[in-house]
């Protein structure tokens with residue numbers, strides 16, 4: 092995790108359209124594209140091929156069709172229709188039926204009703220075909236509304252859905268208790284956005300300490316939580332706590348992002364833990380990609396090396 096100013100720097104870069112155009116041109120070039128390490132392809136068909144290979148290595152998977160912050164109901168409708176086609180392709184391909192999505196991709200910025208309608212359009216066939224649908228958590232202006240929409244759908248009987256909570260937000264212990272009371276499945280992450288001091292811890296030590304406390308709460312009282320981190324200390328703390336409490340390895344799962352700490356992914360599987368990979372794909376990969384760069388300076392060097400190789 093980078094410090095807040097560095098994170099802010101990458102979030103500002105993500106807004107620059109010239110960089111977006113350059114990245115779109117080179118980033119996903121067949122074979123050599125520098126973003127390919129983190130993005131499984133621009134189409135669902137490409138992603139499915141990547142995922143089949145990963146499943147063969149014992150990884151569980153969730154596919155994420157990249158896109159966020161759509162501004163019109165026509166764009167939200169298009170994203171929803173894309174998702175419906177993606178569900179079909181996943182069913183036909185036989186890969187694991189598990190997707191992650193963002194509410195701003197479905198029109199949350201347009202209006203809440205549009206977003207909920209679109210989410211239901213996805214959940215109906217998803218439920219019919221036995222999918223699990225994880226609602227990602229975006230930045231803090233969306234925390235309340237995301238949890239409210241989640242609770243509404245839960246109240247209507249949807250049980251194949253889960254949500255994400257972020258340890259950097261000071262409010263999260265309350266949200267964990269609220270979601271544990273429902274019996275909902277939570278993915279715990281540190282949090283990827285640039286957040287103000289008033290709502291979020293800024294120092295890694297504080298975010299990590301909160302992560303450990305929340306992980307313990309989820310393991311004790313939650314329903315099949317996902318501990319989503321690449322941080323060896325967080326992973327060790329989870330393993331230690333589960334062992335100390337005598338919790339079975341299938342009481343929870345670890346999750347990581349496609350292309351990050353592949354060594355650790357393999358090691359955890361070899362130790363008998365469940366390990367799910369979050370596999371993003373789609374043409375709108377730039378903001379996601381910039382968040383990954385903002386997390387680790389070494390990734391910038393990796394990308395620059397790729398760029399120079401291309402010339």
Ligand SMILES: Cc1cc2nc3c(=O)[nH]c(=O)nc-3n(C[C@H](O)[C@H](O)[C@H](O)COP(=O)(O)OP(=O)(O)OC[C@H]3O[C@@H](n4cnc5c(N)ncnc54)[C@H](O)[C@@H]3O)c2cc1C
Pocket residue numbers: 092093226227228229255257278280281282283284295319320321322323346347348351352368369382383384386387390
């Ligand atoms: C499955 C999954 C789903 C997620 N969903 C969400 C979500 O819905 N909302 C949200 O806000 N955030 C989400 N995140 C991102 C998360 O919030 C963090 O930003 C991200 O996981 C980095 O934090 P970390 O726990 O790995 O620890 P950090 O403290 O950031 O990093 C610890 C160590 O992990 C490794 N590492 C971390 N990031 C990288 C990277 N980009 N490249 C290479 N190595 C790295 C390095 O070794 C680093 O030293 C998700 C993360 C995962 C794994």
